[in-house]
Amino acid sequence: MTNWIPLGSASEIPPGNRKVYSLKGTEIAIFHVANKGQPGQFYAIHDCCPHQGASLVEGEGTGTEIACPLHDWTFDVASGECHDFPEFPLTRYELKVENGNILIEASAFEELDIHDHLFLVRYGAMGWIDHFSAEEDAAFSHRDRIILNTSRGEEIGEILSKAINQNNSITPAGSILRMFTPTDQQKLLQQEDITTHVLEDCQSLIQERGMPTEIIDCEQLFDQQTVVLYYLGNRMPALEILAQELNANYAWRIVFHPVDEAPAPSGCSSGGCGCDQK
Numbered sequence: 001m002t003n004w005i006p007l008g009s010a011s012e013i014p015p016g017n018r019k020v021y022s023l024k025g026t027e028i029a030i031f032h033v034a035n036k037g038q039p040g041q042f043y044a045i046h047d048c049c050p051h052q053g054a055s056l057v058e059g060e061g062t063g064t065e066i067a068c069p070l071h072d073w074t075f076d077v078a079s080g081e082c083h084d085f086p087e088f089p090l091t092r093y094e095l096k097v098e099n100g101n102i103l104i105e106a107s108a109f110e111e112l113d114i115h116d117h118l119f120l121v122r123y124g125a126m127g128w129i130d131h132f133s134a135e136e137d138a139a140f141s142h143r144d145r146i147i148l149n150t151s152r153g154e155e156i157g158e159i160l161s162k163a164i165n166q167n168n169s170i171t172p173a174g175s176i177l178r179m180f181t182p183t184d185q186q187k188l189l190q191q192e193d194i195t196t197h198v199l200e201d202c203q204s205l206i207q208e209r210g211m212p213t214e215i216i217d218c219e220q221l222f223d224q225q226t227v228v229l230y231y232l233g234n235r236m237p238a239l240e241i242l243a244q245e246l247n248a249n250y251a252w253r254i255v256f257h258p259v260d261e262a263p264a265p266s267g268c269s270s271g272g273c274g275c276d277q278k
C-alpha cells in the first residue's frame with residue numbers, strides 16, 4: 001500500500017508559483033505549473049541542483065522548465081531531465097492533491113530513517129568532501145579506501161571520519177558499497193589509462209574551434225565506464241557537440257563537468273552530490 005505524507009494546502013501555491021517545504025530535513029520544491037484553460041499541475045522535486053546544490057525554487061523558467069540560478073543548467077520538473085547534462089537528472093517525488101491538500105509519496109522519506117550511518121568521504125579528482133551512507137554495522141577508519149556509488153557511477157573514495165551529525169537533516173551524496181580490496185587494486189592496475197588520449201583529443205579540438213574553454217583535469221572512474229573532463233568556462237552548445245563527438249570515438253562515456261574558479265557561494269563543491277546545504 002502506498003503511504004502519503006501531507007505537505008500543505010494546494011491553495012498556498014497559485015498557478016505559476018512554487019514553494020519549498022521541509023520534510024525530514026529534505027527541502028522539497030513544489031511547482032504549480034499553469035495549464036491553459038485546465039487545472040494546473042503540481043510537481044515535486046528535491047530543491048537541490050544536482051550540480052552544486054543550489055536552490056532551484058529561486059530559478060527562472062516557464063511551464064515545466066526551470067533554470068538553475070547558479071550556473072544556468074536547465075531542467076524539466078515534470079520528467080526530471082537535465083537538458084544540458086542528462087546524467088544529472090533531478091530527484092522527483094510522486095505527489096497527489098486530495099481534498100485540497102498536497103500529499104507526497106512517503107517511501108523516499110521512510111528510507112531516510114535508515115540512512116543514519118553517515119561518513120565524511122573525500123572522492124573524485126577535485127577532492128570533493130561529502131556525506132555518504134553506509135550499512136548500519138559498517139565500521140570504517142580514517143583513510144580507509146572504499147568503493148562508492150555516486151551519481152556518476154562507481155568510484156574510489158577515502159574515509160575522513162564518521163559524520164558528527166547523524167540525523168536526517170543531511171542528504172548523502174551516495175552510498176559506500178564496500179572496502180577497496182587488493183582485487184580492486186589489481187583491476188585498477190590492469191585498467192588502460194585513456195585519460196591522456198581523451199585530454200589531448202579534447203584540447204586539440206577546443207583549440208581548433210577557438211572555444212573559450214579550459215580543460216583543467218581528466219578522470220577515469222573506477223567503474224571503467226566513465227571519463228570526466230573538468231573545465232573552466234561557461235557551458236555552451238559547442239561543448240555538448242564536442243562531448244557527442246568524443247563519445248563516438250571512445251568506448252567510454254565521456255562527460256564534461258564544470259568547475260568554479262572561485263568556490264561556490266553556497267552548498268558543497270561537489271558535482272551531482274545531492275547536497276542539501278543552501
Ligand code: FES
Pocket residue numbers: 049050051052053054068069070071072073
Ligand atoms: S547548475 Fe545548479 S548549481 Fe550549478
